[in-house]
Amino acid sequence: MLRRVEPSIEKANESLNLASSYLEEARQIAGLGARRISLTGAYMAWFHAARAVLFRDGIREKSHFCIELYLNHYVQSGSLEEEWVLMFSRMRTQRHENQYSFGPAPTDAEVLAAVEHAGQFIERIRHLLSETNRKVWRGR
Numbered sequence: 001m002l003r004r005v006e007p008s009i010e011k012a013n014e015s016l017n018l019a020s021s022y023l024e025e026a027r028q029i030a031g032l033g034a035r036r037i038s039l040t041g042a043y044m045a046w047f048h049a050a051r052a053v054l055f056r057d058g059i060r061e062k063s064h065f066c067i068e069l070y071l072n073h074y075v076q077s078g079s080l081e082e083e084w085v086l087m088f089s090r091m092r093t094q095r096h097e098n099q100y101s102f103g104p105a106p107t108d109a110e111v112l113a114a115v116e117h118a119g120q121f122i123e124r125i126r127h128l129l130s131e132t133n134r135k136v137w138r139g140r
Contacts, residue, residue, distance in 0.1 A: 001066045007058030019048035019122050026115050035105045042114035043095035049125040064092050
């Protein structure tokens with residue numbers, strides 16, 4: 001469910017910009033008390049930040065779970081901390097339950113944590129992309 005495509009720094013940057021946009025909207029909506037929508041927006045920030053890595057590497061996913069699997073390659077190489085992949089997995093599961101189950105809405109604390117960590121994840125992915133771009137540029 002992963003396939004090779006043309007690598008694109010431009011699409012990676014667009015995906016990071018979209019992640020930041022979703023994050024800002026999730027923050028605004030959280031302030032209005034719309035917890036379900038805010039959590040979904042926070043997840044979309046996580047999703048698009050992670051997708052930036054795939055775009056840069058020339059990979060197209062056909063499943064959100066595949067993004068998680070792909071990020072594990074960066075964990076195994078020591079370029080990304082495992083905690084980020086674990087949090088992505090929890091966010092993916094939480095978003096899925098939020099969207100498809102009949103359970104209670106996420107709590108204010110869950111939404112706040114999702115939004116806060118999404119911002120941190122976006123910055124971590126920006127750093128990962130800049131570090132790995134430098135390694136490629138140096139011929140490593």
